[in-house]
Amino acid sequence: MSDQPPPYAEKGTAPPPNENTPISVGAPPTTVYVQPQAFVVQHFREVPLRMRCMFCQADVVTSTYFENGTLTWLACFLIFLFFPLGCCLIPFCMEPMKDVVHRCPNCNQQVGRFNRM
Numbered sequence: 573m574s575d576q577p578p579p580y581a582e583k584g585t586a587p588p589p590n591e592n593t594p595i596s597v598g599a600p601p602t603t604v605y606v607q608p609q610a611f612v613v614q615h616f617r618e619v620p621l622r623m624r625c626m627f628c629q630a631d632v633v634t635s636t637y638f639e640n641g642t643l644t645w646l647a648c649f650l651i652f653l654f655f656p657l658g659c660c661l662i663p664f665c666m667e668p669m670k671d672v673v674h675r676c677p678n679c680n681q682q683v684g685r686f687n688r689m
């Protein structure tokens with residue numbers, strides 16, 4: 573009489589998701605951070621800086637050169653607006669208005685730059 577197959581009482585036969593899956597305790601997960609050495613943060617200023625060259629790996633004191641930068645051109649533009657013609661070239665003769673480029677004296681590569689803006 574009652575030979576009916578039982579309804580799907582065990583419909584969800586899959587084991588419940590076990591969040592606490594036991595892992596080997598004792599060995600902390602090893603997270604490896606790969607830090608490229610070429611991008612060591614250096615705070616370049618106007619003065620030469622002692623650092624390891626990223627190109628030739630030599631321990632050097634940088635050579636500094638002045639180059640026209642954003643501030644140079646901005647000052648030129650502002651002077652051009654308010655002063656007689658010609659005065660706008662003054663910033664190009666003033667080192668405090670220029671960016672400072674640091675070069676490696678060993679391989680002559682640019683290793684850094686100090687932007688004034």
Ligand SMILES: [Zn+2]
Nearest residue numbers: 625628676679
């Ligand atoms: Zn170098």
